[in-house]
Amino acid sequence: MHDIAAEAVNFIDLNVMSIIFLFIVGFIGGLVSGFIGSGGAFVLTPGMMSLGVPGTVAVASNMCHKFPKAMVGAYKRWKYGQVDIKLGLVMAASAGLGVQVGIKIQQWILDKWGQAGSNLYVSLSFVIILVIVGGYVFRDAMKSSKTGGKDVVTALAKRLQKIYLPPMMHFKTADVKISMWFTIPIGFATGLLAATIAVGGFIGVPGMIYVLGASGLVSSATELVIAFVMGFAGSVKWAMHGMVDIRLTLIILAGSLLGVQLGAIGTTYVKDHMIKIVMGSIMLIVAVSRGLAIPEYLKDLGLISVGPTTLKWLSAASFITMCIALGVGAVIILGSMWRAKRAEIAKEAEAALEESYGKI
Amino acid sequence: MVRRNSKEEPKQRQGSPNPGDPGTAHRVNGPATDAGTAPESLSQNGQAIPAADAAGARLQPGENRKILVAGLQETFTAAAVDYAINLAERLGYEIIGLSVNPELTPSGGFLTPYKRHLREEFAKRVNAASTGLKQKVAAKGLRFEHRVGFGDLGKAIEDVNHQIKRIEFVITDAKIDADEVTGAVSLPVFSIKGSQGERIMAEHLSRSTRPIGKTIAFGVAAAALYAAVFTNSDTVMHYFTKGGWFAALPIATVFAFSFVHGAFANYLWAALGIEAPKKVVQPRPEAKRPVRRQRPRPELRLNA
Numbered sequence: 001m002h003d004i005a006a007e008a009v010n011f012i013d014l015n016v017m018s019i020i021f022l023f024i025v026g027f028i029g030g031l032v033s034g035f036i037g038s039g040g041a042f043v044l045t046p047g048m049m050s051l052g053v054p055g056t057v058a059v060a061s062n063m064c065h066k067f068p069k070a071m072v073g074a075y076k077r078w079k080y081g082q083v084d085i086k087l088g089l090v091m092a093a094s095a096g097l098g099v100q101v102g103i104k105i106q107q108w109i110l111d112k113w114g115q116a117g118s119n120l121y122v123s124l125s126f127v128i129i130l131v132i133v134g135g136y137v138f139r140d141a142m143k144s145s146k147t148g149g150k151d152v153v154t155a156l157a158k159r160l161q162k163i164y165l166p167p168m169m170h171f172k173t174a175d176v177k178i179s180m181w182f183t184i185p186i187g188f189a190t191g192l193l194a195a196t197i198a199v200g201g202f203i204g205v206p207g208m209i210y211v212l213g214a215s216g217l218v219s220s221a222t223e224l225v226i227a228f229v230m231g232f233a234g235s236v237k238w239a240m241h242g243m244v245d246i247r248l249t250l251i252i253l254a255g256s257l258l259g260v261q262l263g264a265i266g267t268t269y270v271k272d273h274m275i276k277i278v279m280g281s282i283m284l285i286v287a288v289s290r291g292l293a294i295p296e297y298l299k300d301l302g303l304i305s306v307g308p309t310t311l312k313w314l315s316a317a318s319f320i321t322m323c324i325a326l327g328v329g330a331v332i333i334l335g336s337m338w339r340a341k342r343a344e345i346a347k348e349a350e351a352a353l354e355e356s357y358g359k360i
Numbered sequence: 361m362v363r364r365n366s367k368e369e370p371k372q373r374q375g376s377p378n379p380g381d382p383g384t385a386h387r388v389n390g391p392a393t394d395a396g397t398a399p400e401s402l403s404q405n406g407q408a409i410p411a412a413d414a415a416g417a418r419l420q421p422g423e424n425r426k427i428l429v430a431g432l433q434e435t436f437t438a439a440a441v442d443y444a445i446n447l448a449e450r451l452g453y454e455i456i457g458l459s460v461n462p463e464l465t466p467s468g469g470f471l472t473p474y475k476r477h478l479r480e481e482f483a484k485r486v487n488a489a490s491t492g493l494k495q496k497v498a499a500k501g502l503r504f505e506h507r508v509g510f511g512d513l514g515k516a517i518e519d520v521n522h523q524i525k526r527i528e529f530v531i532t533d534a535k536i537d538a539d540e541v542t543g544a545v546s547l548p549v550f551s552i553k554g555s556q557g558e559r560i561m562a563e564h565l566s567r568s569t570r571p572i573g574k575t576i577a578f579g580v581a582a583a584a585l586y587a588a589v590f591t592n593s594d595t596v597m598h599y600f601t602k603g604g605w606f607a608a609l610p611i612a613t614v615f616a617f618s619f620v621h622g623a624f625a626n627y628l629w630a631a632l633g634i635e636a637p638k639k640v641v642q643p644r645p646e647a648k649r650p651v652r653r654q655r656p657r658p659e660l661r662l663n664a
Binding site: 064240253261262265 | 586589590596597600601602603604606607608609611613614615617618621622625626628629634635636
């Protein structure tokens with residue numbers, strides 16, 4: 001990739017509008033990822049590209065903002081006792097493997113079907129995985145919110161936890177004892193997805209919840225550790241090629257560090273199923289967004305014929321839907337925080353009243 | 361401020377009235393009470409009598425039942441004093457005041473001369489403060505005695521309870537949490553808060569300070585870092601995109617920014633009052649316990 005670096009990469013001139021856009025998207029992306037462990041990248045990368053940033057620079061700058069954000073979020077949530085560091089590191093190590101394999105698959109598809117084929121593959125994996133996993137997460141969240149937000153360990157996780165296949169691993173914070181051989185595939189799939197669609201958390205968090213049997217809170221917090229490790233490794237790689245536009249990174253970071261902490265605080269206000277609701281909603285809306293992008297790639301491959309105006313509209317609709325996904329997540333998080341805070345204030349006032357009349 | 365010192369416990373058990381002992385109460389002023397009378401009254405006829413009787417009919421002449429008003433200052437809150445005086449007047453009880461200073465305890469079993477001096481000073485202040493109180497109580501025709509104690513409040517109360525008999529219950533003022541005392545004391549303890557309660561609550565709320573100073577400090581530092589990068593953006597971009605070992609520059613930069621700006625963000629939310637509501641401990645699923653089986657029990661049956 002050194003040849004790319006040798007080329008004169010166009011780093012854009014920043015104006016006030018683009019700075020404000022990046023800051024706000026950074027903030028909302030941070031808020032969502034502080035809450036569900038990942039997010040933001042799927043809007044930021046296309047968003048930066050629409051500002052005229054070259055694709056590689058957008059990916060590199062985005063990744064370089066992702067790992068410090070994940071670090072700050074992980075630290076904050078570790079203080080709340082939600083992070084299972086051991087699980088995070090095991091997952092991150094296997095995810096690293098997944099990324100390598102994912103890149104190989106991408107290259108193979110690129111060689112065989114060209115750029116359009118690669119884009120179609122990415123979009124199709126997006127839609128298929130997000131619809132299946134997101135649909136399941138959303139349905140489960142709705143089910144548990146009806147039963148008062150009680151979190152239950154899935155039958156699959158219970159069955160896997162019972163299988164004795166050494167080496168067994170005990171994850172204390174997640175309170176899970178499971179064979180290493182069931183943990184690695186989840187991490188591997190996370191890495192594979194991260195290499196394909198750049199948001200590994202969409203498979204990592206549901207994997208930890210439904211396959212390993214960790215709670216939504218612990219899974220989303222642990223995902224931040226994975227994001228940190230992978231983001232760090234990726235950023236070093238991109239920075240060595242000179243692809244990181246530090247200005248973009250720092251502007252996004254300005255918003256996202258504020259957001260990620262607010263999101264992390266938000267997790268302490270809500271019940272476990274809220275994380276699943278936010279995650280499921282975002283995944284489903286993002287799936288719609290990516291679905292809208294598919295006709296363009298099909299046309300590039302010569303499979304269908306679509307007019308250029310339609311394509312323009314579809315691409316705009318796709319990007320707007322993506323922003324809506326993030327916006328919906330942010331609204332749900334802030335709304336549930338607001339409700340919880342109001343309830344807490346009411347409770348405090350009641351306690352204060354009781355206190356002032358004495359305990360007797 | 362550690363009030364309960366486990367090292368001091370053996371001394372306390374001996375019940376030594378030595379003023380040097382922590383938690384020991386000693387009289388400052390007021391009439392002497394005969395600490396030895398009560399146990400004798402219990403065995404006057406050579407036999408133990410039920411406590412209820414002892415508290416009722418067999419009161420020694422000149423000895424009255426008492427209310428102990430305890431506090432951690434030289435004076436007590438008006439609410440506690442008023443309540444105690446009213447109650448004592450109605451019931452015909454005496455009032456004992458007990459001011460406990462929790463800090464002047466011996467360190468390593470030794471009371472330094474300076475601390476001894478401070479204790480005397482404290483006793484003097486209590487003496488001075490109690491004159492007004494004494495007059496107030498005397499106006500109602502009640503007897504009042506003010507004592508001082510050092511160390512743990514509960515132990516001090518218990519000591520006074522041993523020395524002076526017939527203390528019926530304890531009234532603490534609003535500044536003391538009733539739970540602090542009840543564990544060590546074998547008397548009923550009532551906390552009088554009244555209008556004082558609200559004041560204490562207000563103090564408590566204002567005490568949860570918001571880190572405005574830190575927010576400003578880190579905000580300025582973060583702004584300075586941003587200004588440094590963006591005013592020299594041409595130079596920065598030149599070196600940061602060189603690749604190779606220059607990769608350390610953007611990585612180190614984002615770390616530095618995330619520490620400073622992250623700290624600013626942390627304090628900013630705290631300053632705005634947005635904080636985690638409680639100590640969050642991940643709820644763990646309950647461990648499965650073996651089901652308790654109902655065993656057949658032998659039954660007594662009558663076949664008639």
